[in-house]
Amino acid sequence: MEKVLQSTARALGQSLDDVFADLDRLVDAAIGVILAPGTSRGKLEALRPVVEDIVTRQGGLVDSAGVSVAPGLFSDVDAWHQWWSLVGGKLAFIPHNLNPASINYYDYTEMTWYERPMESGLPELIGPYIDFGGADTRIVTASRPVRAGTRNVAVAGADLSMESIxxxxxxxxxxxxxxxxxxxxxxxxxxxxxxxxxxxxxxxxxxxxxxxxxxxxxxxxxxxxxxxxxx
Structure with missing residues (x-):
């Protein structure tokens, strides 16, 4: 039984390591985009090809992925949650209600998957939890900070399929x-x-x-x- 448990643990660990390796790529791309000229949320659309490659390459393990920026980073919005998911086999931007005055306000800055890497500066594996702000499903989120200069300016994350795990x-x-x-x-x-x-x-x-x-x-x-x- 011990050998079976060890081999199962290795398989799970390798699949999670692969997700974090892909998040490294997303972080690198996000830094380049964030530091590029311009202070509008629209420039994060340049991350779409990277996210599409990650979601496709992970073969069902990653349901969705994206970048959530620190408040005040952009001039045209107070905060922004740039997140994509495969819908009907195609990558689609998932809109969230980021209006603090709304009853359905999605404050990602208070989510553990965002707070912990922003505070610790380290990768985190959060969940399972119910993603009420998204698809109302139970998920696990892998996330890591995006650091530009001396501060963390965003979090790159990937929502993992419980069924795949x-x-x-x-x-x-x-x-x-x-x-x-x-x-x-x-x-x-x-x-x-x-x-x-x-x-x-x-x-x-x-x-x-x-x-x-x-x-x-x-x-x-x-x-x-x-x-x-x-x-």
Missing amino acids: ERTFLFNLGRTDKDVALVTDSGKVVASNSARFAPGTRLEEDLTCAGAVPVNVAAIASPAWRLIVTA
Whole structure:
């Protein structure tokens, strides 16, 4: 069982590392666009080909991706969330309500996937959580800061498909009579081979127990997820 858990953890870690490598490309492109002449949100449209390549290349793991800028960065808007998603096989810009006076206001600056990399300056893996501001689905977001000069000016992120993560988990785990859960550092279930543990619920197990196997992601300082054989 230990070998199966280790191989499953490696497969998951490699797929997440690949996402963060693609986010590196998006960060590099975003820096070039942000530092280019002009202070309008419109220039972020130049990132579309990079995002399209990432979403397409990830083959279903990345549902959507984009860049969210720090308030005050552009002259024509207070804040801007440039996000695209595959819709009907084509990349489409996903509009969000960024009007603070609106009841449906989407304040991305208060979202954990934005706040944490902006404050820490490090890549983050956030979720699963319900994306009420987007498609109202449960997702995981990989994000990392965009640094220009001496400050973080934006966050580049990618929303990951829970179904794709679950397929990788189950395929590599294979058939077993053990109940296994993939959990975050806070104990939230990302995927499981048992109906006892639904994604998004909290696992009441010792996350540091001897049987826990970390999912190592090179881009992140410490293991964000673990594989737990449940009692």
